[in-house]
Amino acid sequence: MADQRVDEAREPLAGGAAFEAAGPAGAVVGDDSVSAPFLPLAIPVQAQHVARQAARWARVLRPPLLVCALAPVLVTAAQIWARGEPLALATLLLTAAAVALVLAGAGLLDAYLEHVRIEHLYELDPASSTARAASHPLSDLVGSGIPPVEALRAAVALLLVGGALGLPLALLGGGWPLLVLGLAGLAVAFFYSATSFALKRLPLGEFAVLLALGPGLVAFTTFAQRAAMTPERWLLGVALGFFAAAIAEAGNLRALAPEIRDGRATLARLLGRGRARLLVAGCLAGAYIMLLAVALAPSGPHGALAALLAAPVAAVPLTGALRARGAPAMEMVVTQTLRAYAFFAAWLVLGLLLGGLYLHVISAIGPA
Secondary structure, eight states: OHHHHHHHHHGGGGGGHHHHHHSOTTOOTTSTTOOGGGGGGHHHHHHHHHHHHHHHHHHHHOGGGGHHHHHHHHHHHHHHHHTTOOOOHHHHHHHHHHHHHHHHHHHHHHHHHHHHHHHHHHHHOTTOHHHHHHHGGGOTTTTTOOOHHHHHHHHHHHHHHHHHTHHHHIIIIIHHHHHHHHHHHHHHHHHTTSSTTOGGGSTTHHHHHHHIIIIIHHHHHHHHTTOOOOHHHHHHHHHHHHHHHHHHHHHHHHTTSTTOOOOOOOHHHHHOHHHHHHHHHHHHHHHHHHHHHHHTSTTSOGGGGGGGGGHHHHHHHHHHHHHOOSHHHHHHHHHHHHHHHHHHHHHHHHHHHHHHHHHHHHHHHOOO
16 A cells, blocks of 8 residues: 555656646646746746655654653753753754654654554454554554655664764763663664564563663763763653653553554553553653652752643643543544653753753852
8 A cells, every 4th residue: 555655656756747737738848849937837846746755754753752852852951051060062962963863763663663563464364454444553654655665774774873973972071881871772772663572562661761761861961961960860861751651651551452453562551451541640740750859859950840830731641541542542642642741841941941040140140
């Protein structure tokens, strides 16, 4: 089906048919008799083709998931600046690019492997229309028009480029701790979906998400800035990790729908639907508990309390995780959890920056 859609997407560009349709009635576009005023009509057609290709790749790359990569980097940078420590902007941009490319590559690899798994499922049981209808939404490559082999090549390229960017970060001052963290992050990104022992299909694989997308990225950003990990940064990392784990748990809860046969043995499947719902709620609550532990400490960044303004947004996926029924409804819970994470991180960054700005102003004024 994906190949057929690729052919259909390419037909408007074959044989100059698109240019002929764009030209005036009776004009033979592509002939030497075409006057100059009509030649620029080719530009919008090419632009539309580029836009369609970009939309297809964006669908597979899932840009909203980049929040899970960029939020810990931005929160750590804001906390470092708020504490009055030097912040290297060039290093920060390189760090953000590295983690974003690795997460994008991991997501693309996951989409490719899901597509292969679903196709294999159809080969084993082609008469199962229920499994077919339920599994199609789980494969981002289905309907995108991107050949699976191209997606695999792009995934490998993104992982390699993102990993390679960690080398200059280590040379710029991160040292061996950053190099070790970078290699560990690459391993988690690859083994999250790849091989028959993929973390996403094993019990407690969600803890790998919590550690990698929480304290792991916070430590990676901290070491890249030549700073030291403090209890405050560890707790902020755990808070962000809890939110990332909530997204993963919501996805696992969605996969508990009886018509979806994905072969997972996740913690949510072992616990059962009722306890899995509480697990999602516990991850969301854990994020805010860790935030309060940081912000209410005597010397903590009190401006971080601004993240509590995102609590009403988090209430939507919380109630959805406890009450939603069926895979389509649970898909909305995943989306709303990701949205709540974006609001949580945005308010946290803003609160840290405002609190740091206040301290910087007080320090500049000096004692009266």
